[in-house]
Amino acid sequence: MIRSLLLFITLAFFQIPDLKSQISNPTSPLGLPTEVTDLYIPGSKIEVIPRKNSDSSLVIRILEIKSAADGFRYDLDIYGLDPGTHKLSDFLRYADSKSPVSNLPVTFTVTTQHPLDTLPKPSDPEAVPPEKLGGYKTLIIVLGILWLIILLLIIFYRKKQIADFTAESPPPTLHERLQVLVTNASRGNLTDHERASLERLVLGHWKEKLPGLENLPAARALVQLRSHPEASPLILKLEEWLHAPAPSISHEEILPLLQPFENSRS
Amino acid sequence: MSTPSESIGDTAAYLQKIRDRVGQIIVGQDVVVERTLIALLTSGHLLLEGMPGLAKTLLVNTISKALHLDFRRVQFTIDLLPSDILGSEILDEKSGEFRTHKGPIFTNLLLTDEINRAAPKVQGALLESMQERKVTLGNETFSLPTPFLVIATQNPIEQSGTFELPEAQLDRFMLCHRLGYPTPDEEEEILRRNLNLGVEKKGSGAVARTEFDLVTDDSVGTPEDLVHAMEATHKIHVSEVLLKHVVDIVERTRQHPDLELGCSPRAGISLLKSSRARALIHGRDYAIPEDLFALAEDVCLHRIRLSYEALAEGKTPQAVLQQILNDSIS
Incomplete structure (x- = not known):
């Protein structure tokens, strides 16, 4: 009787931790890891059933396996992903037979501050088909052709504009302007402004025509023109006609001197 | 050809005598003499720009003697005061009253x-008096003598220790002539004349004679001749066509892209007045484009200012003005 009692006590002493580990149901807040140590599971070694999808409520990782009588003790690291009480046996199986662990009554409770079934579940992302992929080479070629066409249009349009502009308003040469004024003078309808222009253009004509005068300052060129045998007859008479208070030369006398400019070509 | 009137001929001969008299003392500054006479005849003022030693003082001294005019010279320095030029009121200790001391x-x-x-305050005082031809000392305003002509000289502005005259004050000068060095022939003649100056005995001693000793007190003509010449200048005919030429030149300076500041209306007036005087000096009774173009640089150059872009491109006011004048006859 005593022997039986001692055996019972001894067995009870050794079985207490196993029973404790089997009976105690660990809890953990949602999403936080919890370590469960020395969980005795009889039988051969177990492993965690691999997750096939994201629906699994617990994530279990075996940290250490220690030998025990008729089984093993396990240190587990457990994450709770769904609030509620979950049976650990649903997530474990025997490594050799791949059969589920049926004789494990331990549960794992995942707690949450919010009432159950009120937490929003992440919705499944909708599969968005990608926009049109590829075709970049074609696009580049099309854009290149467009750019070339626009460039050519701009070049030809501007060329045409410049050509039109030059065709429309070619700047009159000194001789052309002189011709107009001399023609007006022969008709006797020169304004003071045109007379001034006529005089300046005649001076400019001789300054341009006579060698060595072109690059001289205007003041020095004028001094030389007034004494030049070829230029001075016209210039001096023009001066008198235009500037003298009582010119001795008349409009009719000055016209023959200006006549060569009317028919001259630049 | 129309012949100038007799009075114009007489006046031109009188002015030629003055030029000849100056030519006896000074070699190769005929253009400066002409510009001085132009300023005198038109009551303008003359600014001479150039290096020292170009006989500026001698020139003005000779002209004043030839015209029988009073002449003073003031050397401008940094410590000069307006009262040193204009004059001031001085307390007479004997009488206990203020006495007016007229300046030079x-x-x-x-x-x-x-x-x-x-x-600048001294420059301003002088230029104000030049414009108004009056000076106020204390409570009294005095008119300046007639004729009154200021001939100012200035060193090139790059030299240190100078206060550049602002455009507004430069505009008061009718003409600004840039003095050049004499030609080698003229230089030789200057040296030859200097060699023959000799020594002047004074009392028991002697002193080497200078060109100033050659200037005699004999005047050419009378003060009335100068008045007649000034009157004759105002009778020189200016045609409508010449007015158009003046407007054209002035307008071109205002429109030129290289110029930030073109010619003022006063520049146009000065160009016209000085052209009249030049015509008279050359014995004509009407002004012609040659007068305008000959004086354009002296009248316009100190009144224009280049733009920053033109300065950055290395252009000079002379080159731009020459381009304007050349463009006006092309």
Whole structure:
């Protein structure tokens, strides 16, 4: 009787931790890891059933396996992903037979501050088909052709504009302007402004025509023109006609001197 | 050809005598003499720009003697005060009253040497008197003598210790002539004349004679001749066509892209007045384009200012003005 009692006590002493580990149901807040140590599971070694999808409520990782009588003790690291009480046996199986662990009554409770079934579940992302992929080479070629066409249009349009502009308003040469004024003078309808222009253009004509005068300052060129045998007859008479208070030369006398400019070509 | 009137001929001969008289003393500054006479005949003022030693003082001294005019010279320095030129009121200790002391500005010909060395307030005082031809000392306003002509000289502005005259004050000068060095032939003649100056005995001693000793007190003509010449200048005919030429030149300076500041209306007036005087000096009774173009640089160049872009491109006011004048006859 005593022997039986001692055996019972001894067995009870050794079985207490196993029973404790089997009976105690660990809890953990949602999403936080919890370590469960020395969980005795009889039988051969177990492993965690691999997750096939994201629906699994617990994530279990075996940290250490220690030998025990008729089984093993396990240190587990457990994450709770769904609030509620979950049976650990649903997530474990025997490594050799791949059969589920049926004789494990331990549960794992995942707690949450919010009432159950009120937490929003992440919705499944909708599969968005990608926009049109590829075709970049074609696009580049099309854009290149467009750019070339626009460039050519701009070049030809501007060329045409410049050509039109030059065709429309070619700047009159000194001789052309002189011709107009001399023609007006022969008709006797020169304004003071045109007379001034006529005089300046005649001076400019001789300054341009006579060698060595072109690059001289205007003041020095004028001094030389007034004494030049070829230029001075016209210039001096023009001066008198235009500037003298009582010119001795008349409009009719000055016209023959200006006549060569009317028919001259630049 | 129309012949100038007799009075114009007489006046031209009188002016030629003055030029000849100056030519006896000074070699190769005929253009400066002409510009001085132009300023005198038109009551303008003349600014001479150039290096020292070009006989500026001698020139003005000779002209004043030839015209029988009073002449003073003031050397401008940094410590000069307006009262040193204009004059001031001085307390007479004996009488206990203020006595007016007139400054050197009360003269006919005033040579102000190196005007850009004086402080701006002195320049301002002088230029104001030049414009108004009056000076106020204390409570009394005095008119300056007639004729009154200021011939100012200035060193090139790059030299240190100078106060550049602002455009508004430069505009008061009718003409600004840039003095050049004499030609080698003229230089030789200057040296030859200097060799023959000799020594002047004074009392028991002697002193080497200078060109100033050659200037005699004999005047050419009378003060009335100068008045007649000034009147004749105002009778020189200016045609409508010449007015158009003046407007054209002035307008071109205002429109030119290289110029930030073109010619003022006063520049146009000066160009016309000086052209009249030049025509008279050359014995004509009407002004012609040659007069305008000959004087354009002296009248316009100190009144225009280049733009920053033109300065950055290395252009000069002379080159731009020459381009304007050349463009006006092309």
